[in-house]
Amino acid sequence: MTKIASIIIYGICIYLFFVLIMFFFQRSLLYLPSKEKLDPSFYSNTGLKKVKLITSDKLVLSSLFIKPSAKNQNTVVVFHGNAGHIGHRVDKFRPFLEEGYGLLLVEYRGYGENLGKPTESGFYKDGKAALNFLSKQKIPKEKTILYGESLGCGLAVKLSTLHRFNATILEAPYTSISDIASHHYWYLPAKLLVLDRFDIISKIKNIKSPLLVLHGENDNVISIKFGEKVFNSAREPKTAIFISKAGHNNLYEFNIYDKIQKFLKELKK
Secondary structure (H helix, E strand, O other): OOHHHHHHHHHHHHHHHHHHHHHHOHHHHHOEEOOOOOOHHHOOOOOOEEEEEEOOOOOEEEEEEEOOOOOOOOEEEEEOOOEEOHHHHOOOOHHHHHOOOEEEEEOOOOOOOOOOOOOHHHHHHHHHHHHHHHHHOOOOHHHEEEEEEOOHHHHHHHHHOOOOOOEEEEEOOOOOHHHHHHHHOOOOOHHHHOOOOOOOOOOHHHOOOOEEEEEEOOOOOOOHHHHHHHHHHOOOOEEEEEEOOOOOOOHHHHOHHHHHHHHHHHHOO
8 A cells, every 4th residue: 555545544534533523522512501500690680580391301491481561562482592591691682671572581401400402303392392381371372473593593483384473583594504514614524414404494485474584794603695595585574684794693783673673563564
């Protein structure tokens, strides 16, 4: 065997070993939960209360909830992104509380103080548990807004194919996790390796609710091209708000809440 052939074989072995490492540890890259206990200091001045969501596989998920304080106001159900926990989202969604909206900040399995391990199938169970909780609170689906933040968009879209809600809002959506993985790890056969696909693009045409897509044009985590494709693939009624100078985590620094309110008010006409 020549020296060049040995180098090539050695390089291939290293590459395959790296692929295996990425495959077995992919969920550690996708899910970045904070295991910090949900301290009351995160929400004590908001009216939010800790509630328990019971999943079909018998997990008990600590989440945060408040009923609408304004008459005939909607309730926003938030499925957050892949990092941190719901306590980190309280200030972001505070403007909804100030307007009298109800708010359910759904915490996933394996996040915060919740038991379990994050997976796509598990997240769908968590989302259905949230809807069951709202049903027991006598909050109708036509008065419910599903809000997906980044990774949570996959969950919001999936649930929006099952029922018609007042609206579905997607912040920084993607076509699928396999597409995002291929975009960032172009040197790997990512589409073949991804376990949790959250395939939005195959479901977006089947959602039953008016759609609002929010995306920053400078997003270097989930490129705007993915948000545009999701929006273009969806059926009417739909609205897109693309912010030219916004990135992945700072949309609310660009007056986005007022733009959301304008969209929601248009739905009432």
